Amino acid sequence: MNNYEKRINLVKNYLDRIDFGNEIIKYYEGRSILVTGGAGAIGSNLIIALSLLVGDKGRVVVLDNLSAIKQKDPWNVTPLSNILFVLGDVRNDVDLKRVFKENPSIVFHLAAFFANQNSVDYPEISAEVDVIGQIKLLEYARLAKIDRFVYASSGCAIYGSYPKLPLKEDFISMHLTTPYQINKMTGEMYCNFYHHHYDLPTVNCRFFNSYGPGEVPGQYRNVIPNFIYWSMQGKPLPITGTGEETRDFTFVLDLVQGLIKAGYYKEAIGENFNLARGREVSIKELVESVLKATGNKAGIVYKERRKWDTKPRLLASIEKAESLVHYKPIVDFEEGFQANIVWFQDNWDKINALADFPPGMSSAVR
Numbered sequence: 186m187n188n189y190e191k192r193i194n195l196v197k198n199y200l201d202r203i204d205f206g207n208e209i210i211k212y213y214e215g216r217s218i219l220v221t222g223g224a225g226a227i228g229s230n231l232i233i234a235l236s237l238l239v240g241d242k243g244r245v246v247v248l249d250n251l252s253a254i255k256q257k258d259p260w261n262v263t264p265l266s267n268i269l270f271v272l273g274d275v276r277n278d279v280d281l282k283r284v285f286k287e288n289p290s291i292v293f294h295l296a297a298f299f300a301n302q303n304s305v306d307y308p309e310i311s312a313e314v315d316v317i318g319q320i321k322l323l324e325y326a327r328l329a330k331i332d333r334f335v336y337a338s339s340g341c342a343i344y345g346s347y348p349k350l351p352l353k354e355d356f357i358s359m360h361l362t363t364p365y366q367i368n369k370m371t372g373e374m375y376c377n378f379y380h381h382h383y384d385l386p387t388v389n390c391r392f393f394n395s396y397g398p399g400e401v402p403g404q405y406r407n408v409i410p411n412f413i414y415w416s417m418q419g420k421p422l423p424i425t426g427t428g429e430e431t432r433d434f435t436f437v438l439d440l441v442q443g444l445i446k447a448g449y450y451k452e453a454i455g456e457n458f459n460l461a462r463g464r465e466v467s468i469k470e471l472v473e474s475v476l477k478a479t480g481n482k483a484g485i486v487y488k489e490r491r492k493w494d495t496k497p498r499l500l501a502s503i504e505k506a507e508s509l510v511h512y513k514p515i516v517d518f519e520e521g522f523q524a525n526i527v528w529f530q531d532n533w534d535k536i537n538a539l540a541d542f543p544p545g546m547s548s549a550v551r
């Protein structure tokens with residue numbers, strides 16, 4: 186079995202464990218669906234699931250400029266016959282016209298200038314992609330009279346500093362600490378505006394700390410792929426803080442489940458809700474899992490907490506998603522982490538060759 190077949194199998198097996206019911210299967214069958222950012226960590230999993238759901242008569246159109254992996258080979262996009270990859274930018278009208286020619290009836294908007302530190306370093310590009318790009322997309326979506334616009338928002342972004350746990354949707358904070366967080370909040374507000382003013386059926390899904398197959402390491406990437414990458418090279422793992430910090434790590438296919446349901450249930454329209462595992466894992470626990478799985482004896486180095494990182498703990502309430510769209514995460518950290526390691530090992534040559542760290546930053550210890 187090649188790496189693409191393994192990935193399709195993982196998604197198939199996951200979907201088999203979810204009882205979507207005939208209504209959802211029928212709803213997706215034969216549709217044309219646009220996924221922006223479909224070559225990314227979450228999008229590359231979503232497009233496989235959608236490809237299976239829309240079937241031979243449907244089509245999944247991916248719009249991605251591949252900026253996250255800074256190269257022109259969409260290797261993270263599984264080559265399935267009903268997936269159309271369009272190399273393009275959400276800010277570019279020519280590219281948007283191209284993808285809307287495929288008459289999508291649902292848009293999953295996942296493209297973003299990822300993430301916190303990147304936006305601190307490049308605040309203007311971050312706003313151009315995340316805000317202007319999204320407004321353009323919403324305009325095309327409303328003119329095309331689509332059935333659903335599902336927006337990838339962020340729980341870590343929206344809830345700001347020092348909120349009460351577990352994080353619930355009715356908590357609003359103005360204390361956001363990076364341009365990325367501000368953009369994600371703005372993105373939700375624009376969805377709400379297009380819903381209220383034009384009746385565009387928008388949904389804001391607030392993801393929490395995704396991990397799993399499809400996410401590559403890099404200067405601006407998440408902690409899990411970077412830890413695995415460094416650990417596979419026998420390097421010590423840097424903890425920026427005490428290690429007691431927690432995150433609500435969510436297996437990427439659980440997020441995919443939530444997105445598929447957000448694209449279907451009418452109750453989701455005009456709403457915002459968390460998609461998370463609903464459990465805390467400490468950074469120390471994560472480090473131990475990574476060191477053990479990779480047989481790395483190099484240990485830990487402690488570093489200063491980043492100024493914008495004001496959340497010692499993250500834990501989401503998933504009650505709203507459960508009641509609105511019957512969201513039910515099923516993958517525990519141990520199982521998801523194992524799948525993540527296997528994908529890393531299988532794709533190591535590609536990942537290692539493409540890991541996007543500037544010179545001097547490819548090591549955990551600087």
Ligand SMILES: NC(=O)c1ccc[n+]([C@@H]2O[C@H](COP(=O)([O-])OP(=O)(O)OC[C@H]3O[C@@H](n4cnc5c(N)ncnc54)[C@H](O)[C@@H]3O)[C@@H](O)[C@H]2O)c1
Binds near residue numbers: 222252274275341
């Ligand atoms: N990964 C997480 O833990 C997490 C948490 C909360 C929210 N989110 C949100 O979910 C979405 C997907 O996250 P991800 O982890 O898959 O990120 P990612 O960076 O892996 O994927 C985003 C994709 O968008 C593409 N892209 C960037 N700018 C673009 C542009 N101008 N035009 C077209 N494509 C562009 C990138 O090339 C990339 O493939 C993002 O909107 C992110 O903000 C992610």
